[in-house]
Amino acid sequence: MNILILGGAGFIGRHLCAGLTATGHCVTAFDLLPSGGRIDWPDIPGICWHAGDFTNASDIASALKGTDLVIHLVSTTLPKNSNDNPLYDLHGNVGGSLQLLDIMIRQPSPPRIIFLSSGGTVYGIPHLIPIPEDHSTNPLCAYGIGKLAIEKYLALYQRLHGLDYRVLRLANPYGEQQSFRSGQGVIPAFLWKAIHREPFEIWGNGTVVRDYLYIDDVIGAIMATMEYNGPERLFNIGSGSGHSLNDLISLIRELLGKDIPCRYLPARDCDVPINILDIRLALNKLNWFPTVKLQDGMHKMLMHMTHVIGQKNGQI
Numbered sequence: 001m002n003i004l005i006l007g008g009a010g011f012i013g014r015h016l017c018a019g020l021t022a023t024g025h026c027v028t029a030f031d032l033l034p035s036g037g038r039i040d041w042p043d044i045p046g047i048c049w050h051a052g053d054f055t056n057a058s059d060i061a062s063a064l065k066g067t068d069l070v071i072h073l074v075s076t077t078l079p080k081n082s083n084d085n086p087l088y089d090l091h092g093n094v095g096g097s098l099q100l101l102d103i104m105i106r107q108p109s110p111p112r113i114i115f116l117s118s119g120g121t122v123y124g125i126p127h128l129i130p131i132p133e134d135h136s137t138n139p140l141c142a143y144g145i146g147k148l149a150i151e152k153y154l155a156l157y158q159r160l161h162g163l164d165y166r167v168l169r170l171a172n173p174y175g176e177q178q179s180f181r182s183g184q185g186v187i188p189a190f191l192w193k194a195i196h197r198e199p200f201e202i203w204g205n206g207t208v209v210r211d212y213l214y215i216d217d218v219i220g221a222i223m224a225t226m227e228y229n230g231p232e233r234l235f236n237i238g239s240g241s242g243h244s245l246n247d248l249i250s251l252i253r254e255l256l257g258k259d260i261p262c263r264y265l266p267a268r269d270c271d272v273p274i275n276i277l278d279i280r281l282a283l284n285k286l287n288w289f290p291t292v293k294l295q296d297g298m299h300k301m302l303m304h305m306t307h308v309i310g311q312k313n314g315q316i
Contacts, residue, residue, distance in 0.1 A: 001226075002026045002066055004111070006054065006100075007073030009034070011178045011185075012116070012218060014042050016071065019219045021046035030054075030063045055096040061103050070104065070113040071222065072097065075143070079121050079270055082143035093146040098153055105161045112164040114225055115154060117147045119169035119236050119277045120210065129242075130278035133169070133234050141270040155233070166225050171238030171277050175215025175297065176304040187212065187248065191302055194252050194260050195309065204267035206246035209274040211238040214297035217290040224288040232285050238277035239290045251295055255302055 003020055007013045008029025020027050021044065033051035034040035041049045052059030054074045064070070076092035077085075097115075104110050121144030122137050139145045157163040178185050180192035190200055221237045243251075253259055282288050292300075 002068045003028070003071060004050075004063055004067040004069070005029045005071045005073065006063075007031060007075070008047070008049070009042055010073060011175075012173060012215070013073050014044065014177055015175070015215050015219050016073070016222060017042070017044045017047050019223065023223070028063060028067070030060075055092060055099070057099055057103060060100055064103060064107060064111070067107075067111045069226065070100075070111050072100070072113060072115045077143055077146075079118070079141045079143040080268065082141050082146070083270060086142040086145075089142040089146050093143075094149045094153075097150045101153060101157050101163065105157065105163060110161075110163060112166075113154070114166050114168065114222060115150060116222075117151055117167050117169045118144055119171050119238055120275050122148045122151075122169060123272075123275070125272050126274065129274060130240065130276045131236070132278040133236055133281060140272060151234070158233070165233065166228065167234045168221060168225060168237045169234065169277070170218065171211035171213045171236075171275075173213050173215055173218050174301065175218075176301055178215070178301075186210075186245065187298060187301065188305075190248055190252055191298070191305055194256055195302075195305060197260070199261040199263045200249055202245055202249075202262055202264045203271060204245075205264060206249070206262070207244050207273070208271055209242040209244045209276065211240070211242055211276045212294055212297075213237065213239050213290060214292035214294075214300075217292055220291075221282065221286070221288050224282075224286040228286055230285055232281065235282045235286065236277040236279050237282055237288075238279050239294070240277065240279045241294075242274060242276035243294060248298075251298055252302075255295075255299055 003025050005013050008017050009031035017029050028048045028050050030050045050063045077089045082089045121139050123131050123135050124138035124140050151167050154165040174187040178188045180188040
């Protein structure tokens with residue numbers, strides 16, 4: 001299958017590129033050109049890299065040629081900063097995605113599309129735990145509103161133009177190669193601080209609960225969705241269990257065998273108190289289920305980070 005990954009150089013994109021080429025797919029990865037030029041593309045064998053701007057119609061049209069499936073991973077904002085400029089979020093994410101759909105339906109043979117939405121933000125404050133797909137959606141941030149709007153446009157284009165799509169509402173992904181500087185991903189940030197013996201910084205009192213999913217399980221869910229041809233369009237993809245920030249700190253202290261101090265900061269308005277996804281639909285329809293426990297995934301991530309740090313320091 002000829003697959004175009006939009007956002008292929010990102011955390012999820014890199015793992016997905018490697019997973020898809022390993023299973024024999026022909027993969028084109030679309031992303032902004034790295035600041036250092038083409039030599040800075042991720043070193044993933046078998047990938048055709050396509051540099052371009054997601055909001056540029058000609059760049060997207062060029063990348064789409066001959067594509068059977070589009071996997072949309074692009075986001076130009078983060079939940080924590082999207083409320084600072086909702087118009088920018090609207091233009092970059094919703095506008096860019098709507099332009100993408102217009103280009104797709106004009107193709108001689110329109111490709112399918114899998115869109116990674118946000119299970120952590122589209123629901124808002126839940127009235128039911130775990131959160132099923134038919135739960136009300138009242139996002140607290142522009143990021144979640146944008147993801148939800150893209151979902152709605154996908155449904156509209158399916159109705160109007162027969163566009164074949166699936167939406168994965170993803171929990172909080174984590175794993176190797178995730179940037180601790182990106183601002184999205186508390187686990188890499190905590191692990192980095194712990195390794196360098198810096199205090200944890202917690203927004204609120206540490207009782208905020210999230211659903212964390214290891215990257216290999218994320219990739220497995222996307223691949224299972226690629227094989228699915230049933231009527232369901234929307235799936236929650238998570239671990240099915242929740243852990244507080246304080247839980248994460250306890251796990252890290254246990255993994256490292258040392259105490260790390262904490263600094264508690266004022267809570268943020270964009271943070272819902274609890275988010276755990278109901279994943280029964282994915283289990284039943286996609287025959288997918290998470291396989292990596294949080295402690296095991298964090299251990300793998302910790303080993304990778306310490307290895308990389310050791311290489312940079314010339315220790316190994």
